[in-house]
Amino acid sequence: MASSGDDGMDALYDHFKEKKYKGGFNEDNWEEEFEKIPMFMKKPPEELDPLKHPELACIQSMLYDEDQSPEELAKTYKNEGNHYFKEKNYKKAIISYTEGLKRKCNDCELNVILHTNRAAAQFYLGNNRSALNDVIAARKLKPNHLKAIIRVLNQRQRQCNAAWNQCLFLTIGVLCHIELKNYSQAVAWCDEGLQFEPKEKQLIELRAKADKQKRVEERNLRKAKLKEKKERVQAEALLKAVKERKIKVFQPQELTGQNSDDDDDDKEDSRVLRTLFDGINSENGNVVHLDENGNLSWPVLFLYPEYEQMDFISAFHEDSRFIDHLSVMFGENLPPWDTEKKYKPNNLELYFEGEQGEDLFQVDPMCTLRQILSHDRYFVKAGNPRIIILVRGSSFSKDFLSGKKLQAI
Structure with a gap:
């Protein structure tokens, strides 16, 4: 029997020796073949087709198994979002972070990170209002988060992920306020942080930028008010001169309306000025x-x-x-x-x-x-x-x- 077994193995060996295996790796295609194996993939396919990628579909079903706890699923989506964020695919990162938040897990720290990371992705897409809303939501979940941020900044641990997430909370909040021209709020956020760390360079620079733009906005507002007051005085003087000369201004029906007799003098004066200043050549002054x-x-x-x-x-x-x-x-x-x-x-x-x-x-x-x-x-x-x-x-x-x-x- 032993001899018979040996003969069988010899026959099998001879069979493979004569028949060349065509599916093996070689120096020309090994990288391409490795990329098809989920464990060695550098980048997942844009669209996951279970028929084309059954191994990936199987892994995904295990990763996102609904039998897992909300905390486990939220963490999985967070990691997925971080991967997309690293690839600068911010739209997909937002989707992943959103799915993580939908799990409504009880881990407050994890929810804060999901909101903060989604805020970062929104910010890079230019969605400043959405980014600010996420930062505010994170702050509501953890009111003392700002103090923790300053502690991290003070310890100079910006290289670690935890520090990065917490730095994002403050930086994106201030930057969003600046982009939305909420300069007073941006200054207030910086001031709150500087209470804990008065010498923090990043906060000092952001505050200086916000304060400068705040002053410019206030100056422009003062100029606009002075210009408006001057124009109002000129308009009143012009209207007075027109009335003194008993000059009549024809007002179209769309300006006078159906109940012009019931309008007060201020509305009448406003319509007259509008008619005078909205002529066919008014665009050129x-x-x-x-x-x-x-x-x-x-x-x-x-x-x-x-x-x-x-x-x-x-x-x-x-x-x-x-x-x-x-x-x-x-x-x-x-x-x-x-x-x-x-x-x-x-x-x-x-x-x-x-x-x-x-x-x-x-x-x-x-x-x-x-x-x-x-x-x-x-x-x-x-x-x-x-x-x-x-x-x-x-x-x-x-x-x-x-x-x-x-x-x-």
Whole structure:
């Protein structure tokens, strides 16, 4: 029997000796083959397919076995999150830390670390509000955590993981407050830490940065308030000048609303100013303004319906006459669109429309802008006084005026 057994082994040996094994490792593929073995993997696959990676699926089922205690599962998710964090895959790290927190384990220290680590991952993704919420949650779980942090910093143990987690708690909290422009809170957090360790360099630097930005913000706020006050005073003076001249401002229906009679004077004044400052040329700063001598200058439109053209005068002084501007605009150099050269100062007629555009009122070119704006039938529309200019006696002028109701002023 022994001889028979030996013969069998010899036959098996001879069989493998003749048949070359093709699945073995060699110097060209051993690293690639090792990477397929879960124990030696440097990086897990992005998506775990149980059919392609049955060994990994088996290991995962053991790691995340729901029969484990909440503390064990939370720790497993924490370690997984730390792995993703190290790989700078912060989104997956957040998912892992969140799963750990969902276990609701009774280990307060572990929950603090999960919140702190998730805060770090959120911070690196730019989610400052979420990061700050996690830091605050960690602080609520362990109110004396800040003191422990300072103790760690004081002992200069930044290399160990525990120190790193605790340093994150304070640093990320302060940095999030800075990013969210909560400079006062950032300074307060630093001050609280400096009570325990007055010479801590990291806290001193962060506090200096937050305090500097806080001062800049306060200075800008003071400037903004002064500017707002100045603009309010100017607006009140402008409104007073408009009222004194009895200038009427046309307000669109969307501004006045349905119950304008019930509005108080402040709302009425606000609507008037909004109409004056929201004109078609207001984006370039071309709005009515009051000079140091108490005189108004207006952005005025001259409309030429015959050629569908217009001229814009950005600052028409209220005491200037229309003829003075026309003499300059239609002097020696006529506009290129006036091919017939018929737009001459003494050959022009000026009109303005009534409130609803149904009437036309002829304007004497010798009148000043103030005289026209103060007329009881004139309304300033969209912040820009408008004057229609026609050539006296032209065929277009006759056709244009034929459908209008002319009024004398």
